[in-house]
Amino acid sequence: MIAPTIPELVARAANHPFLGEHLMMGTGTHHAEAVAHRNGVELLSAYEPIYDISVHGGAQSITADLTLASRFGDELGFQAVTLREHDGKVEPFDPFATTVDDPELVALDRCVRALHTINFLGSQQHGLLFLRVHEQLLKSVKYDHGRHFSNVLVSFGLNPGRVVIELPAAAVAHRTFVGYLTKSYQRYGFKVAGNLPNAGQILSVSDMARLDFLKMDASAALRDSMVKPLVSYAARLRIPLIFNRVVDAAQFEQLQQYDVRFVQGPVFATQHSAA
Template identity: 35%
Template structure:
């Protein structure tokens, strides 16, 4: 797509057309010749790749999770977590996170034409670094782009699920700002401590924490499915041993790919909903 594609809203086209001039405190968003967007962060280039989240039975795509790719000088690829860790100051960390989310949102909106969801991770340190109103600043970016916040799923890390009080506060903030929310579990057993307090639309759990044939795990997945949509992640082989409403993510269902590869596959509309 180009910035003049009629499928893009006027706000998005205007935003993209201004990108070469957008600078603030050493940060810059830059539009590429193919219509993609990268972020410049003090000598590093931030780019997006997207992994599909699918309906296992039919293979239709419900949405994509965005991952950051970071290139240093000479196109040397860097670890995103190393980049975030090197920004020890909370203010810089918040700015970096918002820049990364904006890059992902722009690459997503210029690639996906339907109502698919975009899953975005939030760095664990940000949960405490932002004292209140989580998601308010990013909501303003989405409003400028014309991208409804209920197409964005803010995903918290596994480490946050060991702090139910903080996690609940943060997720409620995001929901008040119109976002969908997702939590990651370290194991099925962790759900017991979170089930009554965490307002999540999606619960993500790694496939390698589930034991085939374990009735306890099956019961836990069914219990989660009564309150949220289950997403089983890191699946390296396709499986049918999931709750009927569950979604699947992993190499078996699609590798992370650049924006050009995510335009066109069959998808189905899936919006977050109140439980």
């Protein structure tokens, strides 16, 4: 089944009691994508690829053109990134940086996730969409995590199974909490990824509800010489492990020595815009 287009999804959002106030089609250079207006700021979508580098046999060097995605492998999916246009330039933006009120944070988080999902699935992108969820939202919503977002997506004709809810490291550090969150989001059709706060936390994963993906900061894993043990233990758990925030060619080449499969980070190119 082909997903609705971005304009069709924005039209459906117009009938939503909350999203209709904030989501709309962009103008000018952003005319083909959805934008969100919140607190006087226009929010935009971009997507950072997550590569499966195992599809290309043999070690690769990235001393050549870093922007050629085909050199790294196929995309497992994409991490949503929030942008804004400021002084004529598009730049990364954290809409939660100055938000301290819980109801406002919950509303903003739901707005941003809807924006990124509409732009991603509405543009017929392949692969999975990884969406970060704010730690404070997890604490503010007392139960049935994922129910509201799943209902919104289904009402728009979208499949929650294309979306990976990415839990922050602070949540993953609490075994009982992350187990509850994982079960709840999966019950409503989502996949769930957990950011490891440190390499040792992977030892607790088998006691939790089963995460669909694990993520680990590449710099921290390399610094602590934990890449090989992490890869080995994740393979035993049969949970895909993504090394994120890969910042340069040297890190990428070190990771390849340990049969790392999934990578993401600024070294692999500029972010993909929604259009």
